[in-house]
Every structure is written in C-alpha cells, then in structure tokens.
Amino acid sequence: MGSRHPTLQTASDFRRHYVGKNITQLPQPAMILDKAKMHRHCKSLLDAVEYLGVHFRAHVKTHKTLEGVRLQVGETKKEVRLVASTVAEIEYLQPLLHEFIQNGREVSILYGIPLPPSQVDRLAAIGRQLGQGTISVMIDHTSQLSHVARFAEQASFPAGVYLKVDTGYHRAGLPPSGLNKDDLVSKLMSLDRQGKINFIGLYSHSSLSYNDLTAEQAMANLEDELSGCLDALEKNAHLFSSDKEVTISVGASPQVTSIENLVRNEGTLLEGAKNLQQTLQKVVTERHCGFRTKLELHAGVYSLLDVQQLSTHSRAHFGDYEEEIAISVTAEVCSVYNDGERQQPEALLAVGVLGLGREPCAAYEGWGIIDRDAYSPNTPNPDRRLIVKRVSQEHSIVSWGLINGHGDEDSQQPIPLQVGQTVRIYPNHACITGALYGWYYIVDSSEHGERVVDVWERASGW
Known part of the structure; x- marks a missing residue:
C-alpha cells in the first residue's frame, strides 16, 4: 500500500x-x-473534556497507528478508552495496550460495530491477553447476545456491552422507542445478572454534524444526540437494573470538538453553547429515572482534521x-x-x-x-x-x-x-x-x- x-x-x-x-x-x-498539528488537536480536546469533567473514548480508525494513540490518550490520564473499527486495529495495538496496563493505566477498547459472530474468537483471544474488563462490544439485535455470551466462555470474563441507539443517523442501532425490540433489553439484563455480560450503557454515533456549517449547529447536534440517548433510557427505564450506573456515550468529531467552544468562550457564551452546557451538566450531575449516569464522548478524525471537518466550522477558532x-x-x-x-x-x-x-x-x-x-x-x-x-x-x-x-x-x-x-x-x-x-x-x-x-x-x- x-x-x-x-x-x-x-x-x-x-x-x-x-x-x-x-x-x-x-x-x-x-x-x-504533521505531528505538531496532530498533537495540538489531541491536546485541545483532552483539555476540553477534562475542563468539563466528562470521559472521552478516542477512535483510532482515522490514523491506525501506535504513535497516534499515544497522542490521543495523553500521558497523564489513568483511563485509556479507545474504540476501533476493525479487530485488526485492536490486534495491532496490543503491544501498546500491554505497555499501558503495565504502567498502571486502565485500558478499555471497544469494537465499534454490532458484534458479528466471525470476530468473537479473535476478540476473546485479545481479551485473554489483555485481561478482564479490557474488551467491550455493542449490540442492537437479540441474535448478537449469544455471540457475546460465547466471548465470556472463551475469554473467561464478560465483555462490556453498549446498547447501540439510533438517534437519527440511521447507520446502526435502534430508535429510543424501539430499544427493546424482541425483548432485547430484558434479555440483555438477564445475561448481566448471570455475569455473562457487563452492561455499560447506551452508545450513539451520529455523523449528521458532517453537514453542519456553524458551531451553533454542531453544538445543537451534540445536544440532540444526548437527548436521544436520555430519551431511550427514560422509555426503557423499567427494564434496566436500578443499581447500574449507565454510561451515555455519544459522538462524531464535529459535534464533540464543538465542546471547545465552551472552554474558549472568553467570558461569553452563545445561546447554543449555554444550552449544550446545561445538557452536559444534566448527564454528569443528575440522576435520570433513578439511574446514576456518566457521560462519555467519542471522536476520531478530530486528531487530523480534513477539508470536510473544516467545512463544518464546528469551532469558532478554526484556521x-x-x-x-x-x-x-x-x-x-x-x-x-x-x-x-x-x-x-x-x-x-x-x-x-x-x-x-x-x-x-x-x-x-x-x-x-x-x-x-x-x-x-x-x-x-x-x-x-x-x-x-x-x-x-x-x-x-x-x-x-x-x-x-x-x-x-x-x-x-x-x-x-x-x-x-x-x-x-x-x-x-x-x-x-x-x-x-x-x-x-x-x-x-x-x-x-x-x-x-x-x-x-x-x-x-x-
């Protein structure tokens, strides 16, 4: 190549x-x-999520390099949260992930599409090498539950599981009102109680923001995606275990990097920024339908940027x-x-x-x-x-x-x-x-x- x-x-x-x-x-x-530009982009987003008190899961699919992952996760955070598009990426990253673990960092890597059966063996093999809690998957269909259970048998620990929510992008996932299709949530929570999976939360990836033209639009898209996941939690609250802390994971680079407008506001916030800040704080600090929630943002191409990303004008200070x-x-x-x-x-x-x-x-x-x-x-x-x-x-x-x-x-x-x-x-x-x-x-x-x-x-x- x-x-x-x-x-x-x-x-x-x-x-x-x-x-x-x-x-x-x-x-x-x-x-x-240009590693100087990449370092600047990675650091500015890490600084923003730290400032806002939210978690961040870096997507590695844009660059697929060991060196790029180091820049995305930084040197100081104890948690290393990643998402990959292919199992080959995770396999390639194994030496670096071992290094992080040996240095006392908590590694969690998510396979970023609803789990296909052909990838279970490979993911379980990686899990056995990296250890308990390191591998997560996403599901949006009841037939995938047996594959997740098979992972636990082979890896000797349960995979972390996100329910994939479709908040309007229509690539993968279920709509908030249809999240329990074929008793998916009920069956998922049954497996969680049996220790065959570890339910983490709800995951949405909406690239509707790729068509944005202003920072206001990007912030509104992030707010809408958050609201869609909260709606999914509310509509299905009676099905989830009340003692679970539920992670709400949302993202796509334009809308996620739009949070930097909240950091660099120079004393004033646009109306859209105020609305987004209120929604972010709602997820971080409040209980929803009796659940403790925490917020996780995910993004990938922000690390390099491209013509499409700049065309969204998601940040007020783009050059x-x-x-x-x-x-x-x-x-x-x-x-x-x-x-x-x-x-x-x-x-x-x-x-x-x-x-x-x-x-x-x-x-x-x-x-x-x-x-x-x-x-x-x-x-x-x-x-x-x-x-x-x-x-x-x-x-x-x-x-x-x-x-x-x-x-x-x-x-x-x-x-x-x-x-x-x-x-x-x-x-x-x-x-x-x-x-x-x-x-x-x-x-x-x-x-x-x-x-x-x-x-x-x-x-x-x-």
Whole structure:
C-alpha cells in the first residue's frame, strides 16, 4: 500500500532511508502527517473534556497507528478508552495496550460495530491477553447476545456491552422507542445478572454534524444526540437494573470538538453553547429515572482534521487548511494546460482515486485542495484556491475551484504550477485517504514542515 521502494519493507527500513529528507524527495504519491498539528488537536480536546469533567473514548480508525494513540490518550490520564473499527486495529495495538496496563493505566477498547459472530474468537483471544474488563462490544439485535455470551466462555470474563441507539443517523442501532425490540433489553439484563455480560450503557454515533456549517449547529447536534440517548433510557427505564450506573456515550468529531467552544468562550457564551452546557451538566450531575449516569464522548478524525471537518466550522477558532489539517498527500504535476487547450486552465497530477479517495464535501465540488505553498510567488489573487476538480484511477485534474460559493469569477486565471513540481493536497476525508497508504511520513511544522522526522506504520486489513 502506498509508494514502495524495492528494497524497503518495514517502517524501520523507511526511517533509515527517508528521515532527514525533504518531502519532495519521497516516492510519490506519499502520505504526509504533521505531528505538531496532530498533537495540538489531541491536546485541545483532552483539555476540553477534562475542563468539563466528562470521559472521552478516542477512535483510532482515522490514523491506525501506535504513535497516534499515544497522542490521543495523553500521558497523564489513568483511563485509556479507545474504540476501533476493525479487530485488526485492536490486534495491532496490543503491544501498546500491554505497555499501558503495565504502567498502571486502565485500558478499555471497544469494537465499534454490532458484534458479528466471525470476530468473537479473535476478540476473546485479545481479551485473554489483555485481561478482564479490557474488551467491550455493542449490540442492537437479540441474535448478537449469544455471540457475546460465547466471548465470556472463551475469554473467561464478560465483555462490556453498549446498547447501540439510533438517534437519527440511521447507520446502526435502534430508535429510543424501539430499544427493546424482541425483548432485547430484558434479555440483555438477564445475561448481566448471570455475569455473562457487563452492561455499560447506551452508545450513539451520529455523523449528521458532517453537514453542519456553524458551531451553533454542531453544538445543537451534540445536544440532540444526548437527548436521544436520555430519551431511550427514560422509555426503557423499567427494564434496566436500578443499581447500574449507565454510561451515555455519544459522538462524531464535529459535534464533540464543538465542546471547545465552551472552554474558549472568553467570558461569553452563545445561546447554543449555554444550552449544550446545561445538557452536559444534566448527564454528569443528575440522576435520570433513578439511574446514576456518566457521560462519555467519542471522536476520531478530530486528531487530523480534513477539508470536510473544516467545512463544518464546528469551532469558532478554526484556521485555514494549511494551519489546521495534519495530513496531506504529495503528488507530482505531470502537465499544465494554460494556453487555451481546454475551456479553462488545468493541470494534471500523478495521483487519483487510489491515492486520494472519492469522498465528497458539501463545501465545494472537488476531491482535495492544493496547499498554497505550491502556487507561483507572483500569483495575482492568493485568496483563490486550486482544487482537485476531476479524478481518475491514478490521475487527477486541478483547476480553480468554487468553495463555499466563492472563487469562480477568475476561472480563466493561469494555473500557477510547473511540470515536475511536487504539490501537497489536503483530502476531503482523512480516514478514507489514510487507508490507501501503509505508512505516514512524519513532519513537524513546529520545526520544519517539509523535512521527514519519522515514519509511522498503519494497521491494515480486517
């Protein structure tokens, strides 16, 4: 996966060969990760959840690296809460999780889709290695209960279980009013009393906030998701054990990172921020239908950001693409068409769908945005943006773009790129683009944003 060198096979090989070199000297296309930006994003969210007194579960699917997990969980918190999309990610993280446990940290990792039977054996094997309480799963169908019970038999301890609630995104889960479909809650609590599962709480993941355009909307989406889970608890309160503490776990990066607006309010809060703060405190400090509740937020792509994330404007203090997005794809300019060959000037890049992905973004009609550092110094209007306008399998077309309704008036301006030049492209969706590569070339913009300082290997497969 990614650009390979015939004699280099491991991350250590790549470190020896490429650390110290400029990103223009890498085999192209290449995936670049700025660890200074990633560290800043991870720290700001950790600071926010600590300030608000809530728990946080970091999703690792965006980067799938050991080093990235270290940044997401920080160095000081006793609890390490993670969620992964594939069992392969959890297997890959095992050495790091062992290290955390040996250092006295409490590890809990959640397999992030309703449990399929084929993954029970692998999860149980990991559980036996990591120890009791380390593995959690989610369910939304009664047939999954037998798989969870089988986990307990193989691992010699019960898995933590979240009930998956659908609060409007409609990818997985049951609606609040239908949570007890086929007596699911009743059967779940029976297994909990028998010690075959350990019921943790309710889990919702709603990416409706990906279509947001303001911080107010992102905060409102988080509040709605919280309210949906509280509604599910209220409608089914008679079915749960009253002595249980119920965790409410909600999230998606735009709405979760919107809590930073509550921290950086500079003495004043928007009305939406006040409403969200009141709902957060309600979950943290009050009892609901006789239950003690605690709040857990979860998010993943916040750690790197991408064009889609910035388009939501979920935080009032977002900078531009070059300031905020921690990953980029480098690619070479194959040709430039500035002399009337086409209806408008364009350039050809040596990267396409297989190096960028094909995830759309509501803010504009393209598949990636070119870093301004690539523009010629004498470009007349530096506020214009070059975008990846069309994509083929291994190639793409760059032209001037219309972003958030701005920028189409100068579409005939020459493309300020040169044949053979290496450009950096900020992708629409960091999770998808990252999955197309086997490793990241690491740079550090706090020192030198174009010199490779490390290579991080990614988990891959299923």
